[in-house]
Amino acid sequence: MNPLQEITWLDKATINETQGSLHTARRVSGRLNLYRIPWLRPVFESRWPQFLVRLLALVGFVFAIVAGLFGSVIGSHNFAIIFVWIAWWSAFKLVFIPFGGRAWCSICPITLPGDWLQQGGILSKGHGLGLNLRWPKRLKGSWLQSSAFLLIGLFSALTLTDPRLTGWVFVALFGLAIGLSLVFEHRAFCSYICPIGGFSGIYAQTAPVELRVIDIEICAKHSDKSCYHACPWGLYPVAFRDNAACGLCLECLRACPRDNLALSLRPFGTDIGKPRTANRLDEAFLALVMLGSALVFAAVFVGPWGWLKSAAFAVGSLQWMAYSASFLSLNLLILPGLFALAVWLGQRTSRVKLPLKREVANQSQALLPLGLMAWIAFTVSFAFPKLGYILGVLNDPFGWGWKLLGAGYTFWSPDVSGFSPVLQVILLLIGLFLSANVTRRLAGSDFRRTVPILAFCLAFSLGMFWLLVG
Amino acid sequence: MRQEWLARILVILLLAVAVSIPVVGWWQRSQGVVLHARMAETGGWTPENLTVQVGEPLHLRLTSDDVTHSFAIGQSDQPAVDVIPGEITEITLLFDRPGKYTFYCTRQCSLNHWRMRGTIEVTGSSTTTETIKLPLYVTLGLDIDAEHHADVIPAQKPSALRGALLNQSVPAIYLSREYYLAHTPLELWKALRGEPAFQPLTGQDVWDLVAWVWQSNTAPQELQVGQQLYSTNCAACHGEGGAGDGIFAYSALTPISLPSGEGQGVRVPPVNFTDPSHMLSASPAHLQGKIIRGGMGTGMPYWGPIFTEDQTWALVAYLWSFQFELEKKP
Amino acid sequence: MRWLRWAVFVGLMLVVWFTPIPAAATTPTERSFRINASRFEYSPAILAVNPGDKVTIELISTDVVHGLAIDGYNLAATVDPGQTARLTFVADRQGSFRFRCTVTCGNLHPFMIGKLNVGQNTLLWRAVALSGWVLVGGAWVLKK
Numbered sequence: 001m002n003p004l005q006e007i008t009w010l011d012k013a014t015i016n017e018t019q020g021s022l023h024t025a026r027r028v029s030g031r032l033n034l035y036r037i038p039w040l041r042p043v044f045e046s047r048w049p050q051f052l053v054r055l056l057a058l059v060g061f062v063f064a065i066v067a068g069l070f071g072s073v074i075g076s077h078n079f080a081i082i083f084v085w086i087a088w089w090s091a092f093k094l095v096f097i098p099f100g101g102r103a104w105c106s107i108c109p110i111t112l113p114g115d116w117l118q119q120g121g122i123l124s125k126g127h128g129l130g131l132n133l134r135w136p137k138r139l140k141g142s143w144l145q146s147s148a149f150l151l152i153g154l155f156s157a158l159t160l161t162d163p164r165l166t167g168w169v170f171v172a173l174f175g176l177a178i179g180l181s182l183v184f185e186h187r188a189f190c191s192y193i194c195p196i197g198g199f200s201g202i203y204a205q206t207a208p209v210e211l212r213v214i215d216i217e218i219c220a221k222h223s224d225k226s227c228y229h230a231c232p233w234g235l236y237p238v239a240f241r242d243n244a245a246c247g248l249c250l251e252c253l254r255a256c257p258r259d260n261l262a263l264s265l266r267p268f269g270t271d272i273g274k275p276r277t278a279n280r281l282d283e284a285f286l287a288l289v290m291l292g293s294a295l296v297f298a299a300v301f302v303g304p305w306g307w308l309k310s311a312a313f314a315v316g317s318l319q320w321m322a323y324s325a326s327f328l329s330l331n332l333l334i335l336p337g338l339f340a341l342a343v344w345l346g347q348r349t350s351r352v353k354l355p356l357k358r359e360v361a362n363q364s365q366a367l368l369p370l371g372l373m374a375w376i377a378f379t380v381s382f383a384f385p386k387l388g389y390i391l392g393v394l395n396d397p398f399g400w401g402w403k404l405l406g407a408g409y410t411f412w413s414p415d416v417s418g419f420s421p422v423l424q425v426i427l428l429l430i431g432l433f434l435s436a437n438v439t440r441r442l443a444g445s446d447f448r449r450t451v452p453i454l455a456f457c458l459a460f461s462l463g464m465f466w467l468l469v470g
Numbered sequence: 471m472r473q474e475w476l477a478r479i480l481v482i483l484l485l486a487v488a489v490s491i492p493v494v495g496w497w498q499r500s501q502g503v504v505l506h507a508r509m510a511e512t513g514g515w516t517p518e519n520l521t522v523q524v525g526e527p528l529h530l531r532l533t534s535d536d537v538t539h540s541f542a543i544g545q546s547d548q549p550a551v552d553v554i555p556g557e558i559t560e561i562t563l564l565f566d567r568p569g570k571y572t573f574y575c576t577r578q579c580s581l582n583h584w585r586m587r588g589t590i591e592v593t594g595s596s597t598t599t600e601t602i603k604l605p606l607y608v609t610l611g612l613d614i615d616a617e618h619h620a621d622v623i624p625a626q627k628p629s630a631l632r633g634a635l636l637n638q639s640v641p642a643i644y645l646s647r648e649y650y651l652a653h654t655p656l657e658l659w660k661a662l663r664g665e666p667a668f669q670p671l672t673g674q675d676v677w678d679l680v681a682w683v684w685q686s687n688t689a690p691q692e693l694q695v696g697q698q699l700y701s702t703n704c705a706a707c708h709g710e711g712g713a714g715d716g717i718f719a720y721s722a723l724t725p726i727s728l729p730s731g732e733g734q735g736v737r738v739p740p741v742n743f744t745d746p747s748h749m750l751s752a753s754p755a756h757l758q759g760k761i762i763r764g765g766m767g768t769g770m771p772y773w774g775p776i777f778t779e780d781q782t783w784a785l786v787a788y789l790w791s792f793q794f795e796l797e798k799k800p
Numbered sequence: 801m802r803w804l805r806w807a808v809f810v811g812l813m814l815v816v817w818f819t820p821i822p823a824a825a826t827t828p829t830e831r832s833f834r835i836n837a838s839r840f841e842y843s844p845a846i847l848a849v850n851p852g853d854k855v856t857i858e859l860i861s862t863d864v865v866h867g868l869a870i871d872g873y874n875l876a877a878t879v880d881p882g883q884t885a886r887l888t889f890v891a892d893r894q895g896s897f898r899f900r901c902t903v904t905c906g907n908l909h910p911f912m913i914g915k916l917n918v919g920q921n922t923l924l925w926r927a928v929a930l931s932g933w934v935l936v937g938g939a940w941v942l943k944k
Contacts, residue, residue: 051477055484063488070492073535074904077556122477161907304898304915306841309908313840385871385900386910398492400499401531401558417872417897425927429934436938450939458935465927470896509864537905538865555904578881579864706882717862717881 031264033214035253044250044263047123050106058109061170063397068167072399078163079397080170082389085160090383092196093375098268101207102200105247110173111189114181115232132185135192141282145198146289150331152195153293154324157300157312186234190247197247202286203372204243205271205365206434211246211253211263213238218260230255237261242271244283269434272365273441281357284364288339290371291460292331294378298467302381339364342456346449363453366439370457373431374464377424381468384416421469428468432461504531507539507553509580515573515588524594528563539579539586544572544776552577565592569600572775578706581718584771603779607759610652614759615766620656620750624677629795633682636675638668640683650687654753655680655793681794688787693798696788699781707769712743712792738768743792750793757786809937816929821922828852828890835859837866837879837901840908851894851919859885867902870916876902894919 034040043049060083068080075081096104120126152159159165177189190197213219219238227237230251237252253261299305300312311319343360347353354362395405435457436450443450506516522528532541534555541561542550551559553575565571575586607614643649644658658680662668668676701710709716719740743749761782764772777785790796831853836843837860849855859868861881868885869876872893879885901912 048473052480055481058481059484059488062485063491066489066492070496072533072556074556075907076904076910121474122481124471124474126474157908157911161910301911302898302913304842304845304913306838306843306845306912309840309911313908398495399533399556400495401533401560402495413869413900415872415874421895421923425923425930429927429930432931433934433938436935440939447939454935454939458931461931462928465924465931469927470921470924538903577865578861581863701883702880704882706880710882710884717860 031210031262031266033262033264034209035259035261035263045254047254050250051123054107054109054112057107058112061109061174065167065170065174067397068163068165068170071163071397073163074399075161075163076386076389077393077396077399079393080163080166081161082386082393083397084166084170086383086386087390090379092200093379097200097203097207098372098376099208100248101204101209101243102197102247103209104200105190105197106249108190108196110194111177111181111187113174114178114189115187117178118181119232130182130185133183135184135186135188139192141192141280142198142201142286143282144193145195145201146282146286148193148195149198149286149289149293150328153296153327153331155315156297157309158315160301161313187232187247191233191245198286199290201244202283202290203368204246206269206368206372207243208266208268209248209263210240210243210266210270211237211248211250211261212240214260214262218258222258224257226255226257227252227261244271269369269438272368273438275362275442280361284339284361284367285336287364287367287371288335289331291367291374292327292335294371294374295460295463295467296327296330298378298381298464302378303467339367339453339456342452345452346443349448349451350446352446363439363442366435366442366453366457369434369438370431370460373427373434374460377427377431377464377468380420380424380427384420385413388413424468425465428461428464432457499531502529502531504533505541507532507534507541507575507586508536510582510585511580512536514586518588520588520590522563522565522590522592524565524568524592526564528565528590530561530563532559532561533557537579538577540576542574542576543590544574545778546571550576563590565590568592568594574776576702578718583706584703587775605759605762606651606755610755612753612756612759614756614763618654618748618751620654620747622656622659622673623746623750625674627793627795628674628677628681630678630681630685630797631795632675633678633680633685636671636679636682638671638679640679641665644683645686647687650684651754654756655684655750657753658683659750681796684790684794685796688790688796690798692784692787693791693796695781696784696786697791697798699777699785700788703773704785707740708743709740712789714740714742716740738765740769743789746793749789754783754786754790757789758782761785813930813933816933817926821920821925824920826850826852828854830854830856832856833858835868835914836862837868837912838862839864839906840901840912842868842899842912842914845914846917847915848917849891849919851891853891853918855887855889855891857887859887864905865903866905866912868899868914869902870899871897873897878903891916891918895923896921 035044064080064084067078071078071080092104116122117129118132120128159169173194176193180189180193181187216238225236225238228235231237232249232251233245233247235245237246240246248263250263253263300308307319308323311317311323314320340356340360343363344356346363347356347359391405396402397404436454439450439453439457440447503517503520505520506513508514508516520528530541532551532553534553536555538555539553540550541553541559542548543563548563551561553559569592571590571592573588573590575583577583579586640662644661649658659676662676662679663673668679671679700708705716707716707718708714709719741748760770761777762772762774764770764774773782791798828850831849833844833847833855835847835857847855847857857868857877859866859877859879860883861879863881865878865880867876867878868887870889872895873889875887875889877885877887895918897916897918899914899916901909903909905912
């Protein structure tokens with residue numbers, strides 16, 4: 001039996017396709033392999049650099065928890081609120097995802113203690129604790145991640161402004177991640193639950209870095225599959241077709257005895273625009289939830305409608321229930337319904353008809369540039385006026401009157417009114433352009449199919465324009 | 471294996487640093503007095519009562535947990551300092567006389583802003599004995615809760631300037647400060663109306679004379695001080711124009727329930743200072759009494775511990791400007 | 801030939817971006833608004849004036865100390881309940897500007913936002929126009 005067939009699960013493709021396409025497409029031609037750059041290689045090969053950065057992230061995370069639980073209750077003067085929701089979240093959407101894909105996962109502190117316990121050591125494997133159960137097949141995919149993101153949206157007005165609640169949410173996430181590491185095998189929290197993982201995974205497909213095998217022939221002859229055994233996520237790097245699942249921990253890179261894995265730079269948006277044969281409706285749903293959430297977050301946080309903000313904030317009240325009902329129906333009914341309608345209308349103009357579910361899953365790739373740029377534009381609108389607070393909380397993380405950076409520091413708000421709206425418009429236009437491009441590429445010569453989907457993308461963009469700069 | 475242990479030590483060390491920084495900070499903080507300000511409905515000042523010795527400096531670190539407040543000491547020269555959410559304001563107080571001092575908030579922070587008060591008990595021996603001075607309305611035996619109306623009111627707002635231009639000589643008894651404090655404008659009007667020298671004057675002229683007499687008992691600086699106090703403390707309920715239509719006026723009509731059980735009182739709108747029938751039948755002593763004592767179950771706060779006597783008279787003087795055209799500049 | 805297509809595409813975009821849109825000729829007048837600030841909204845929250853108008857904003861607060869600062873206009877005011885703060889300025893910059901609260905007034909203070917529309921929101925119109933063009937470009941003109 002073909003060694004590849006011994007692996008009983010392959011999330012992303014059927015066995016037939018694996019054998020066919022892998023043989024042809026896997027040479028790393030023309031892409032710069034960072035792992036082969038002489039001065040850069042030691043940084044990736046040794047576990048220490050990544051460990052130190054990750055440890056710093058863990059220290060920051062624990063510090064944020066302590067600040068949230070014990071520091072000032074005024075959000076703007078608390079390290080937990082400003083550093084997480086302004087500094088980190090902005091860096092995440094402006095730097096990590098567009099330029100690194102799932103790079104945050106490689107230094108994320110939330111599962112760090114859990115990982116250590118699971119593998120029985122920090123830099124080397126030992127006797128791990130944990131039951132190492134298999135993740136239930138029914139719960140695989142990104143459905144739980146979408147649900148987690150919807151939960152965030154329901155409570156965001158409260159969480160983003162209340163340091164105590166933020167602190168407790170982090171404690172809960174921490175506990176959940178560690179708990180799952182002790183019960184299930186691999187990075188179950190990261191792969192199936194964490195909404196940040198869902199966010200970065202889905203948009204990582206547009207990112208300019210990738211981790212792939214270099215020469216598939218070498219892998220075919222290799223019976224040990226050390227990369228698979230090394231991967232803490234339980235993935236099979238040989239079979240990677242896109243960036244969605246890989247957390248860039250680089251263990252497989254270090255484990256491969258033939259140095260056959262590459263961390264390459266590549267053009268933006270390489271993973272999308274190819275017709276897919278695998279049915280991933282959960283990814284389509286996550287892409288739509290991202291769009292719906294972007295619209296609602298823009299309306300609530302940067303819009304002038306005080307009644308909406310108060311409704312989103314007063315958790316448990318009648319107004320909040322109305323807000324929640326609207327939020328959920330937008331994300332569960334309206335947007336998916338409209339998109340499915342657009343896909344169906346497009347199908348009617350074409351002779352080739354695939355099942356609607358598969359077509360929706362396929363076409364949902366077009367929503368990725370749109371969503372990513374919408375979130376980046378929202379971040380510019382939301383976070384840029386508050387950047388002055390970052391130095392403020394570095395000076396006084398707890399709101400206790402400290403002056404770590406020196407006395408006389410005052411909180412200031414930069415005047416971004418000159419370039420901020422223009423920047424947002426440019427970002428949204430780029431997103432629309434790329435989405436139109438992807439839609440076109442998916443349709444091939446059959447361009448009449450694209451019209452309803454393009455209309456959907458245009459409607460979303462106009463909505464974002466109105467909310468952000470209108 | 472050595473690397474593994476090094477890594478573990480590093481983890482424990484850095485995490486310990488991350489946790490110990492706030493612990494040290496917390497401990498340091500509890501060494502001084504940190505005064506937290508919250509809206510009265512959610513706790514007010516914490517702690518509410520402080521104690522200090524005469525002559526001993528009291529270092530206070532003030533912060534707010536919700537909105538902008540300020541800190542001031544009643545009946546003292548200590549200027550008010552703002553208490554800002556998330557930031558620390560440091561002040562040092564020094565008391566040279568023992569007694570009970572009231573500290574309070576001077577920036578409207580909620581419907582029950584005026585209840586945001588605390589006390590500083592200054593202990594120590596006092597070399598001088600203090601005599602308690604009774605408020606004037608008590609000495610005069612005034613019932614400041616009794617109903618009062620003016621049966622004669624002017625057709626137009628009396629002007630002190632017009633009164634001065636009439637160039638009449640008002641008998642000295644009516645010009646004294648004692649007379650001003652103890653009598654209502656209506657009483658003065660009736661007295662002047664009865665004077666034979668003023669028979670040729672019209673009723674409105676006599677009102678202008680009353681205004682002029684009132685003006686002569688008021689210094690322009692007093693009016694400015696009074697206006698400042700009014701704007702900061704009274705306008706929220708009584709309105710910037712004095713008509714009893716301020717932002718919080720409606721709240722005076724709704725019963726409020728505080729944990730202490732206060733506030734379950736009479737629903738009465740704030741007094742309308744532009745109503746001649748009400749104001750012209752009240753004397754300065756009457757008004758001062760109301761201000762000092764408060765409203766007995768209505769929403770009117772008691773300002774006795776807060777304003778000095780001079781400040782109270784200045785405020786009363788300003789209130790008359792809603793009834794009379796008074797010159798505000800010297 | 802690809803570069804030619806790109807040149808035309810970008811060129812037309814720049815044209816749409818920089819074409820001056822003639823503003824409707826309006827004589828500058830004096831406008832006055834009375835804004836109630838409360839936790840956490842302004843009422844009215846959306847103001848519309850013409851370019852060149854002399855705008856006076858009377859700000860009152862109905863609960864706690866609030867503030868108001870207009871993005872891009874370098875103006876700010878603070879108001880206590882019971883008092884009125886006044887801001888007077890000439891609306892010489894065209895577009896849509898957000899104004900925000902400047903005094904911490906509670907949890908949602910950073911999101912206490914209103915909008916000042918001076919004249920036409922030309923940025924929005926250009927964005928809409930460019931959306932259509934970008935859609936066409938992405939889907940037809942510049943497909944790979």
